[in-house]
Amino acid sequence: MSECDTIRLHAEGRTAWVTLDRPPLNILDISMMTSLARVLTPLTAECDFIVFRGAGPKAFCAGAEVRDHAPERVAGMLAAFHEVFRLLGRADCLTIAAVHGHCLGGGMELAAFCDFVLATASASFGQPEIKLGCFPPVALVTLPALVGLRAALDLILTGRTVCAREARELGLVTRVVADDALAQSVDALLAELHGLSPVVLRLSRRALRRNRHAEFEAELEAVERFYLDELMKTEDAQEGIHAFLEKRAPAWRGR
Secondary structure, three states: OOHHHHEEEEEEOOEEEEEEOOOOOOOEOHHHHHHHHHHHHHHHHHOOEEEEEEOOOOEEEOOEOHHHHOOOOHHHHHHHHHHHHHHHHHOOOEEEEEEOEEEEOHHHHHHHHOOEEEEEOOOEEEOHHHHHOOOOHHHHHHHHHHHOHHHHHHHHHHOOEEEHHHHHHHOOOOEEEOOOOHHHHHHHHHHHHHOOOHHHHHHHHHHHHHHHHHHHHHHHHHHHHHHHHOHHHOHHHHHHHHHHHOOOOOOOOOO
């Protein structure tokens, strides 16, 4: 797929809708991550609001391409994906995730990083990386502040999937809406925000995130190094990836 095939952009005034367009599950491969960062670079400076959504009926995004976790590709994958979060962390615009269907792995990391998460009642959230013998670096840094350490440990160490209402109770989701009302609910939120001062919204977001941003970048860099230098050198990390691609149960070796 070309860049235009995987990331669709629609803009009206100072509001942009960014659609992850790789159905059925909108899996993020390195090319798509790079395209997303390229699209976001001007948007974060020019827009007041950015809305993320997924194409097709099945998913917002079911995560990163497992093949890109191979030893020769994983460093490039992390660099491409994490550039998206560095851009969003430095931005003053407000971000909204419009979530339906599966929101897993890197998809959940992207949604949870947004300022607002609107989810349909049938949406599901999870960080299943542990089942592949790895962990989600961005979630490792951000989830404890969002949901508390105990809930973050539960989600990351079990890899379990939660429904939209439990995600709302945990603090991952802002509002749960009817399955057929996601677009209207996003429009209503945008109308509510458009009635407020854009400069005050930007300054308020900056103040809320100011102390956390520097910590986020430093912590993410440290987790990246740990991921590459420690985790990806274990036999179990490689076994988890191979087992997934070969459609079999992993045979963990504990080393």
